[in-house]
Amino acid sequence: MSYKIVDYSKEYESIMQFGKNKNVYIHRWYPFVEGYSKEFILKIIDEYKKTYKCESIVCLEPFAGSGTTPLELQNMGHLCYSFEVSPFMYDLARCKMETSYTMKSFDKYVAQLEDYFFNPESYSEEKIQTKFKTLVEHEGIDKWLLDREVRLGILDILEGIKKFYSKKYQRLFKVALASILLDVSNVYRNGKCVSYKKNWKTDVNYSRKDVHNIYLKRIDNIFRADLLQMQKIKNKGKLFSNGIYCYCGDCRKLIFEKIPDKSVDLVITSPPYLNSRDYTDTYMVELKTLGYMEDLCEIKGLREKTLRSHVQVKWGELETLKIDELQQAIASIEKFKEKFWNPELLDMIRGYFLDINTLFKGLSKKMSLNGMVFINIANSAYYNVEIKVDEIVCKIAENNGFNIVEIREARRVRTSSQQKGISEGLRESVIVIKNNNIEN
Numbered sequence: 001m002s003y004k005i006v007d008y009s010k011e012y013e014s015i016m017q018f019g020k021n022k023n024v025y026i027h028r029w030y031p032f033v034e035g036y037s038k039e040f041i042l043k044i045i046d047e048y049k050k051t052y053k054c055e056s057i058v059c060l061e062p063f064a065g066s067g068t069t070p071l072e073l074q075n076m077g078h079l080c081y082s083f084e085v086s087p088f089m090y091d092l093a094r095c096k097m098e099t100s101y102t103m104k105s106f107d108k109y110v111a112q113l114e115d116y117f118f119n120p121e122s123y124s125e126e127k128i129q130t131k132f133k134t135l136v137e138h139e140g141i142d143k144w145l146l147d148r149e150v151r152l153g154i155l156d157i158l159e160g161i162k163k164f165y166s167k168k169y170q171r172l173f174k175v176a177l178a179s180i181l182l183d184v185s186n187v188y189r190n191g192k193c194v195s196y197k198k199n200w201k202t203d204v205n206y207s208r209k210d211v212h213n214i215y216l217k218r219i220d221n222i223f224r225a226d227l228l229q230m231q232k233i234k235n236k237g238k239l240f241s242n243g244i245y246c247y248c249g250d251c252r253k254l255i256f257e258k259i260p261d262k263s264v265d266l267v268i269t270s271p272p273y274l275n276s277r278d279y280t281d282t283y284m285v286e287l288k289t290l291g292y293m294e295d296l297c298e299i300k301g302l303r304e305k306t307l308r309s310h311v312q313v314k315w316g317e318l319e320t321l322k323i324d325e326l327q328q329a330i331a332s333i334e335k336f337k338e339k340f341w342n343p344e345l346l347d348m349i350r351g352y353f354l355d356i357n358t359l360f361k362g363l364s365k366k367m368s369l370n371g372m373v374f375i376n377i378a379n380s381a382y383y384n385v386e387i388k389v390d391e392i393v394c395k396i397a398e399n400n401g402f403n404i405v406e407i408r409e410a411r412r413v414r415t416s417s418q419q420k421g422i423s424e425g426l427r428e429s430v431i432v433i434k435n436n437n438i439e440n
């Protein structure tokens, strides 16, 4: 190993989580547990500027999520390309990067909604129900995510938004609705998917009007307050936006299509971890309720476009990258084949690193000489066999012509039920990589 693994817990431990963004201007529009904080971005930019003494930096975030990276970079005036495969996450990231909102239009649309809530249309049963059987309460099922009254309140908001003339405000008001969705539903997010709230049948009982009021309150307290602040900042000068550089789709393809060769100086990113969690499942309520996904076929289509970090798709027989650490881990896990909780497990692991390899192929084409990559990743374990994801990613980067500066251990993460047995927890790290690839 030509690089060191260094303890960075003092510097990174408290800023690797989204929690710090909870009360921060715009970042707070939607809580995204899988994200990191804006301080993480600030720290990296500070370090990069000290090293390279440059004022303008072209950046890339292949896995935008809630948009923390491109948003914070635009606040500092840096251009950042970004990609996000989930249409919901894309809307979230995109609306946070918009800087052309005006208070006049915002207030006009709020008034338009209030008007509509006063006398909403009555919806057909076909509209109230969806193709997803357990989304809305109806006869013949004993569990549902949304009570009928709640669904009506949500439909009023969605129909009201549909009447807006401007797409940009439609997106903003839809994200505001997403931010109250779990509060008014019967479920909470449990990390992997959703679970029913305690006593949800008896205790959680919102009326259609309650839903309108909770929504309008959120709009006023959070969104209006932040747009007022944006207006004040704009009064001092024009605001830059990374919105037009944000694309909805699969970064494994888009990286080759949307970015000029040798143009990227800095990549800051956090891909999905190799923990068999599927973001399509975790954000299912938003995808299904807000009209992003109409049926199971569309859900399958989205899953197929995501990084292969989960077992929800049959990935088929895949090759294993020729990296010793990976081949050994796969051979050790294969010994437990009889006990596998899902037959796709090994192909998920193979596919994950094939995807990371594709990403680095793209990066080697698109990054400038001496460009830097900061990639936040966590190790993984199945059947007590640890997969040193960070070290394997380092090998992949090296094979694509990059130099590893160091692996920075940010913290130890708890192991999930499928990963029991790794008592000290799994390393979550930030890999620092440099592009020395003169031939790119």
Ligand SMILES: C[S@@+](CC[C@H](N)C(=O)[O-])C[C@H]1O[C@@H](n2cnc3c(N)ncnc32)[C@H](O)[C@@H]1O
Pocket (backbone or CB within 6 Å): 032, 034, 035, 036, 037, 062, 063, 064, 065, 066, 067, 068, 069, 083, 084, 085, 086, 089, 249, 250, 251, 252, 269, 270, 271, 272, 273, 279, 305, 306, 307
């Ligand atoms: C760990 S999250 C990123 C969090 C982000 N750094 C933040 O602070 O919000 C990973 C994101 O990658 C997205 N994703 C998964 N596969 C993708 C793909 N093939 N192309 C683009 N985005 C993808 C997921 O939908 C998820 O939003």
